[in-house]
Amino acid sequence: GAVVSQHPSWVICKSGTSVKIECRSLDFQATTMFWYRQFPKQSLMLMATSNEGSKATYEQGVEKDKFLINHASLTLSTLTVTSAHPEDSSFYICSARVALAGVPSYNEQFFGPGTRLTVL
């Protein structure tokens, strides 16, 4: 399957600082990228969907001013957690999809390895 990378794999920061997480599709062009957040022992929760060159669509309850998403190219999306607080500590996972619409298939969406954010 295709490879999606995330950087950094883990980050520790002080409260009030901003943290940027990168998501790259290494060997394919992703029309759509997704950002998920996962709290311990819970499932993945979709935060936002972004298409290259357009504004991200945020899920209900996700603060767009706090979680800035930029999808500058077909291979790169970034999530910036602004003015991070301890409650933002979580595991953030990105995913990249090769096809936007149509019948779902097994090889359409690939996940990055995740970034563990700890805010002190």
Next chain:
Amino acid sequence: AQKITQTQPGMFVQEKEAVTLDCTYDTSDQSYGLFWYKQPSSGEMIFLIYQGSYDEQNATEGRYSLNFQKARKSANLVISASQLGDSAMYFCAMRASYGQNFVFGPGTRLSVLP
């Protein structure tokens, strides 16, 4: 609205035995895909198996098979000959057609006992 239910928060299985992880789903769409992912403690999401709603045969991938019962809206994962490395969280997910997003179930934590 789409929903995935996994009723088993945790499961134990003896090494080399088979185990079934339950998944039921709810959707009004006629065309959809069902996915199973494994998430070990490292956190990465590992794709295991896929079943399309129009696939007539149950999907199989090595030791993994999917027991698809469309009328009951269930898509249970069967792992045969469990190995210690199978200990992980397992998520059932669904995506309907037309660009809709993945919907994940709450997950089942599988522990394989030596």
